[in-house]
Amino acid sequence: MLPEQSYIPTVFENYVTNVNFDGKLVELALWDTAGQEEYDRLRPLSYPESDVILVVFSVDFPTSLQNVQDKWWPEVAHFCEGVPTILVATKIDLRRDEGTKRMLSAQGQVPVASEQGIAVAREIGAKYIECSAKLGQNVQEVFALALKESMKGKWGKMVKQRRCVVT
Template identity: 40%
Template structure:
């Protein structure tokens, strides 16, 4: 049977096939709604693209402060994505045009260890990013992808205390 013969008829109101609704909210509304999905979360994967420096900065400026505010006791893993594009000529040309470079593995480790000032607090204080570890992956090539999900599962069952990643930590920094 072809798929179009299974599609609901638009002329028959009694035909109630599956429907999908898409709700679009202004950014400020979405910022208020997003934390409603956080309860019962065991681990967060905070991702940034290694070929998009703005996404790297958003980790420190937006995502970590939001998670520290809404879910301070839930661990998170920092993930650098799109590592296959680090050597892609078109991507490198685009970044060069914008006077930027791909982010290195060392940038990710540095961010996982970073100390930051809390921007959303009446009392300004400093805190560590506190990522359980930093990993990199490519969905396209699947390099490092299994390690990301393995680490998420390990973090759920054996969360580390909030401490910075160390260079000698096998699960922490040696997997890319």
């Protein structure tokens, strides 16, 4: 039996690496910001100079998609006007997981459908992609899309600077 996994909330974590993109070496800096309310005043300090924003929700937690509309998008729109945004659905493998479906059903909910995520992405003007880290499905594509979008300026032209900051 595997040990029970516990959730340890993120405060601010970052990861920097060099990646090859379109034949060029690009520095990719990922910032994972805290979602807890007590960090609401600190989080905006991580937004300046961001080249792309990934707003992430989990398909097994429908409230997380609602939070995109109620909390995350208004904050991103305020502090990151004009920055390309990608809405990312995670844990898509759990859409078919019977345990997840039972748990959500007991709460009067169902896993978030692709169509719901697409609708929210359209509403907020974001690109949309889904992934499953557990299955390794589309994870690389999330970062490839982030790199591609980060290289676009506000008007959709490729910028000369080869740096990508993902918040």
